[in-house]
Amino acid sequence: MDQSGIFPETEHQAVIFDDGLALDCGRRLRTLTVAYRTYGRLNDARSNAVLICHALTGDQYVAEENPVTGKPGWWDRLVGPGKPVDTGRFFVICANVLGGCMGSTGPRSPHDDRPDQPWGTEFPTVTINDMVRAQKRLVDHLGIDKLFAVIGGSMGGMQVLAWAAMYPNAVFAAVPIAAAAYHSAQNIAFHEIGRQAIAADPCFHGGRYWSEGVKPERGLAVARMTAHITYVSEAALTRKFGRKIQDAAELSSLGDRFEVESYLNYQGSSFVRRFDANSYLTITRAMDLFDIAADHDGQLAKAFAGTRTRFLLVSFSSDWLFPTAQSRAIARALNQVAANVSFVEIISDKGHDAFLLDEPDLFRVLSGFIAGCAEHAGLA
Amino acid sequence: MRVDLALIAGMIAPGSRVLDIGCSDGTLIDYLFRQQKCDARGLELDMAAVTQAVTHGLPVMQGDADTDLATYPDGAFDYVVLSRTLQAVEKPREVLRQMLRIGTHAIVSFPNFGHWRLRLQLLLTGRMPMTKTWHRMWFETPNIHPCTIRDFFALCATDGYKVEEWLAADDEGARAPWRRSPSLANVFGEQGLFLLRKA
Numbered sequence: 152m153d154q155s156g157i158f159p160e161t162e163h164q165a166v167i168f169d170d171g172l173a174l175d176c177g178r179r180l181r182t183l184t185v186a187y188r189t190y191g192r193l194n195d196a197r198s199n200a201v202l203i204c205h206a207l208t209g210d211q212y213v214a215e216e217n218p219v220t221g222k223p224g225w226w227d228r229l230v231g232p233g234k235p236v237d238t239g240r241f242f243v244i245c246a247n248v249l250g251g252c253m254g255s256t257g258p259r260s261p262h263d264d265r266p267d268q269p270w271g272t273e274f275p276t277v278t279i280n281d282m283v284r285a286q287k288r289l290v291d292h293l294g295i296d297k298l299f300a301v302i303g304g305s306m307g308g309m310q311v312l313a314w315a316a317m318y319p320n321a322v323f324a325a326v327p328i329a330a331a332a333y334h335s336a337q338n339i340a341f342h343e344i345g346r347q348a349i350a351a352d353p354c355f356h357g358g359r360y361w362s363e364g365v366k367p368e369r370g371l372a373v374a375r376m377t378a379h380i381t382y383v384s385e386a387a388l389t390r391k392f393g394r395k396i397q398d399a400a401e402l403s404s405l406g407d408r409f410e411v412e413s414y415l416n417y418q419g420s421s422f423v424r425r426f427d428a429n430s431y432l433t434i435t436r437a438m439d440l441f442d443i444a445a446d447h448d449g450q451l452a453k454a455f456a457g458t459r460t461r462f463l464l465v466s467f468s469s470d471w472l473f474p475t476a477q478s479r480a481i482a483r484a485l486n487q488v489a490a491n492v493s494f495v496e497i498i499s500d501k502g503h504d505a506f507l508l509d510e511p512d513l514f515r516v517l518s519g520f521i522a523g524c525a526e527h528a529g530l531a
Numbered sequence: 532m533r534v535d536l537a538l539i540a541g542m543i544a545p546g547s548r549v550l551d552i553g554c555s556d557g558t559l560i561d562y563l564f565r566q567q568k569c570d571a572r573g574l575e576l577d578m579a580a581v582t583q584a585v586t587h588g589l590p591v592m593q594g595d596a597d598t599d600l601a602t603y604p605d606g607a608f609d610y611v612v613l614s615r616t617l618q619a620v621e622k623p624r625e626v627l628r629q630m631l632r633i634g635t636h637a638i639v640s641f642p643n644f645g646h647w648r649l650r651l652q653l654l655l656t657g658r659m660p661m662t663k664t665w666h667r668m669w670f671e672t673p674n675i676h677p678c679t680i681r682d683f684f685a686l687c688a689t690d691g692y693k694v695e696e697w698l699a700a701d702d703e704g705a706r707a708p709w710r711r712s713p714s715l716a717n718v719f720g721e722q723g724l725f726l727l728r729k730a
Contacts, residue, residue, distance in 0.1 A: 461590065463585065464592075479594075482592050482594070483599065483602040484602075486592075486599065486602040486603050487602055487603070487604060488604070489603065489604055489607040489608075491570075491572065491590050492572075492590065492592050493585045493589075493590050493591055493592055494581075494592035494593050494594070495578070495581055495582055495585050495593060496578055496593060497582070498578070512582055515582070515586045516582055516585045516586055518586070519585055519586035519587050519588045519589075520585055520588060521588075522588045523587070523588020523589060523590070524588070526588065
């Protein structure tokens, strides 16, 4: 069914794999579409490729204006000419994740059995590993045997870890930022609130909202608002809003009263314009299922046995969603296999979102790490 | 580079795998990589120093010698270096044991509490000595486990470590001429530098 009334249709650069993709859940997608963007030029040796992995609600428009929102690329502070990930020097790739809603195969794509309808909630359960397999197909398609670096924050960091565990010989350097080797019970709990909010929206229609010409906007907005609180720190909320009260003709229990409320409402409403609720369900579930150690007899170190990849782990001091302890646990697991690992906790009051924000120490550390790796890789 | 770091570098065979504990801004590992083609890595407690080191492209992780050495596998390194840090760790004996578990060799330097200036101050004033090296009051010094060169020899003997090489150095780290006699070195050396392996 035509969804154009519900979602603004944007053409995305994509590659289609007609042989599909086998998924962790045991099912197989008959065709696989991977939407992606590239920046910079692949060198003759094909040795300067950097893959950027986006987070839960990110997309492939990492370093250019987003065609849907009109906003700058989500990591354009970090990726671009002369930036820490220098597109004048590296060939940067970023793909929309499997399950996403920006052109890659996901719940909005045509159903394998009923191509006139989207998958909706019938879209198979995907995992972070499945997302990485889809990216690997793209990287192979681009003729790249070995990525110079794989970099990502949050869920992007999970993908980086999965890359290093699944394709160790295809990753020279790995940079998981504000990441974890598994999704914690607390994080799953927050995701579940979001999912329940979406499901409880009368416009959800059991996930077949497209057939009614509506979207579960309230539910998705509440999901986003809840999640957003987990992305920031108490200190940052206090610094930005404190207990400031907005001008209001009268006080009511519903309706914005405190500034932090209208801020959250804005976060919610701007999100629903660009994101598909079923994708949100699919991707949050993929994050919940993530547990690298579980795939390796419960031992995280085993996932990286014999690795030659150089790692940089970065955490932020005020991040309580993916706290420093999680990154430290990964660093220690990498120590167990004598891997080459750098690990930095950056002092910031901006919470989990710090990885997307202006954090000069992050830029400095990443630039230095990349320069050091380039020297070791003979890319100088 | 600090003179004592140069002395340490001189003990390390080219091309070795090295872990520098308390590596600060990574000067030694940078030197070992560039000049001696070593696979050198660092562990450092102070986050500002770690950030500085990683910014220079050096593989350094933030961590604590007392807790993090246990996470490395046996024999992961040819040399494990601990310079001017032994006296500041929580459990020096355990740290030393871990160093010689994860590395074939341990290189340890520490300020010598047996130096004559310290002995004289304690004797004459009856107060904890204050020198260029020992310059913080007893209640705020991070150096909670001072030892002398002879103490260190004794610990090596007790725990079965072979002293392959040792020397005393002055405050700047330059080699002092006391290498024949531990007793003289214990009086006149401001620092002890030891290359150990398991006996």
